[in-house]
Amino acid sequence: MKDTDPCPCGRTDAKGRVRAFGQCCGPLLAGAPAPDAEALMRSRYTAFVLLDGEYLWRTWHPDHRPDVPELEAPTKWLGLEVREHRVIDPDHAEVEFVARFRAAGRGGRIHERSRFERDADGRWVYVDGEMR
Template sequence: MTHAFGTPGAAVAPGAACPCGSGATYAGCCRVFHDGRPAPTAEALMRSRYSAFAVGDAQHLLRTWHPRTRPEGLTLDPGHRWIGLEVLGTQDGLDGDETGVVVYRATSLDASGARHEMTETSRFARRGGRWVYVDGDVS
């Protein structure tokens, strides 16, 4: 199912579906991670990061990025809307693992309404007991 989310920084209506496509509400899914709760798995962190792009939460993106690979700043494009996420596969990234890999496809619309898809193989690591995004290969 595809969900469209408005301009980054826009409020998500109470009871709205989570942008990550989990089927749960945003408040009961990714928002708890945006508010600071550690994600329990690499996949949960990846979903929360996708949702952060969809709702314009650059601080969550920076906070959950490994300090070795994190940019100094991040500007989200207000004309870019993230409309769909499909997790294609995972490797490790569970409780007791120190690393994990998540492969996903994300769909977006640019300011002109053109549709774009990207597939990324994302690498995650546990740092201080929390999952962080290390880097990824986009295809």
């Protein structure tokens, strides 16, 4: 994906335009720390779109993460809607989102309230989520 392409996460700028990948999730996937839990969640969605299982694994809390996820290329991610970003305290937050996809010719959606926390290095990591 080119830095100038629209970011898959769909985050918009002040004028309502989808931000460029290089100004949105691209730096996070390249190793920059996420500024908050919502940015991390959006970058994880982008990692699903780009089949970047290594990034998903690195940003998963070590006490909860599985082996490096094997992502299925036939899944087409169609869009992300962030419904709420709730800061609980400086080191804990929740993000509620809906992600739409198509797989094997059928549409679907994931509606989840995800929990995030800062790790020992001060980086946000995904802990777990509750499906809605």
